[in-house]
Amino acid sequence: MSTLPAVDRTDRAILTHLAKNARMTNKDLAAAVGLSQSACLERVRRLNDLDVIRGSHADVNPAAFGIGLQAMVSVQLKRHTRTAVARFEERAIGLPQVVALYHLTGRMDYVVHAVAQDMEHLRDFTLDAITSLPEVSRVETSLVFGSTTKAVWPDLTQTG
Numbered sequence: 001m002s003t004l005p006a007v008d009r010t011d012r013a014i015l016t017h018l019a020k021n022a023r024m025t026n027k028d029l030a031a032a033v034g035l036s037q038s039a040c041l042e043r044v045r046r047l048n049d050l051d052v053i054r055g056s057h058a059d060v061n062p063a064a065f066g067i068g069l070q071a072m073v074s075v076q077l078k079r080h081t082r083t084a085v086a087r088f089e090e091r092a093i094g095l096p097q098v099v100a101l102y103h104l105t106g107r108m109d110y111v112v113h114a115v116a117q118d119m120e121h122l123r124d125f126t127l128d129a130i131t132s133l134p135e136v137s138r139v140e141t142s143l144v145f146g147s148t149t150k151a152v153w154p155d156l157t158q159t160g
Contacts, residue, residue, distance in 0.1 A: 019152040022056030070144035074108040088135040
């Protein structure tokens with residue numbers, strides 16, 4: 001687990017509001033968390049400088065990029081050396097269809113979040129790009145029917 005500088009309740013309130021709406025004006029953010037505009041802006045700058053805020057994004061409909069389906073491709077590696085893991089990660093994340101890699105414990109070593117235009121595109125990606133990687137021993141592909149995510153990470157610093 002990575003260690004970040006301590007953030008207080010006000011910082012967490014700022015983070016919660018920005019996670020819900022990264023385009024929120026500093027004026028509105030300051031009012032929402034009970035700070036002056038200058039104090040709020042300074043806190044946001046500090047959170048950025050400390051890499052607590054790692055960026056902001058727009059939630060874009062995947063269809064705008066020609067994405068017709070998503071899949072989770074479970075991958076088992078042949079070898080589990082640091083070199084094999086690093087090579088697989090470098091090669092896999094470099095594929096245009098790969099959205100994210102999740103390194104796991106258990107029988108499968110990775111889950112690859114992949115996107116495709118259609119089933120044929122997904123089949124070609126799986127056969128030509130993933131199973132052809134020299135580090136890969138086995139794959140299992142599951143289609144994503146839908147997903148639900150939270151806009152904000154749960155605040156686990158609050159006990160009880």
